[in-house]
Amino acid sequence: MARMSAEERRESVIRAAITEFGRGGYHGTSTEAIAKRVGVSQPYLFRLFPNKRAIFLAAALRCIEDTAAVMHSAAEGLPPAEAHKAMAMAYQRLIEDRDRLLMQMQMYVAVASAESAGDHEFGKPIRAAWSEHLYDFSLLTFEGDTEEATTFLAFGMLINTLVALGYPPDDRVWDGFWPETRPGT
Numbered sequence: 285m286a287r288m289s290a291e292e293r294r295e296s297v298i299r300a301a302i303t304e305f306g307r308g309g310y311h312g313t314s315t316e317a318i319a320k321r322v323g324v325s326q327p328y329l330f331r332l333f334p335n336k337r338a339i340f341l342a343a344a345l346r347c348i349e350d351t352a353a354v355m356h357s358a359a360e361g362l363p364p365a366e367a368h369k370a371m372a373m374a375y376q377r378l379i380e381d382r383d384r385l386l387m388q389m390q391m392y393v394a395v396a397s398a399e400s401a402g403d404h405e406f407g408k409p410i411r412a413a414w415s416e417h418l419y420d421f422s423l424l425t426f427e428g429d430t431e432e433a434t435t436f437l438a439f440g441m442l443i444n445t446l447v448a449l450g451y452p453p454d455d456r457v458w459d460g461f462w463p464e465t466r467p468g469t
Contacts, residue, residue: 294332294342296322301343306386310340310394337406344391344410347384352417354378355425364426368436371425372465375440379447380467389448 288296300321304313315336319329333339358374359367379385391410398406422433443465451457453466 290332293322293324293328297324297329297332297339298342298346301339302347302387303383305340305343305390305394306383309390310336310397315339340394341409343387344394345413347387347391348410348413348417350384351375351378351388352421355418355421359425364429364432367425368432369462369464371436372439372443372462376443376465376467379444385444385447388444 297318300318301313304318304321307313308317315326315329318339319326322329329339333342354374354377355371358370362370379388395407395410398404419433419437422436423430426432426436439461443461446457447467453468458466
């Protein structure tokens, strides 16, 4: 069996970190758990990433980048009204991966927690990536219509909340959504 390169192992760590941080949060996840999931030692993990914070940041940025890639692909070549629905449907499929959804939620909590503790640097790269890859992309997709972009992103956060809380697709809280954007459709 061929050995993985450091870059392949790094990718494995990021995928494992998304799962572990999603389930346990920043403070509740140990680097030992991430190393164990990947099948490497902690010292090797720290050769790939300097510290836990760097691992979390890599996982958070990957989560944002993957979400943006799904949105880009869904919207490609479509007018705004069609792009809106296509992006919503693509996003719903993306967060069927519960670990990815939970990582997003933990990302928001970790940044807010760091801010509350006076660490204003922790969230800067995450906010920058979110602004560039999600907000700015939404603005471009909806031809600069800030109301449409904001509404789209707000519905995305509502979807996150409803899915995270486990509302079934036939619950009344999903009224007002396109049927195809409900979970499991």
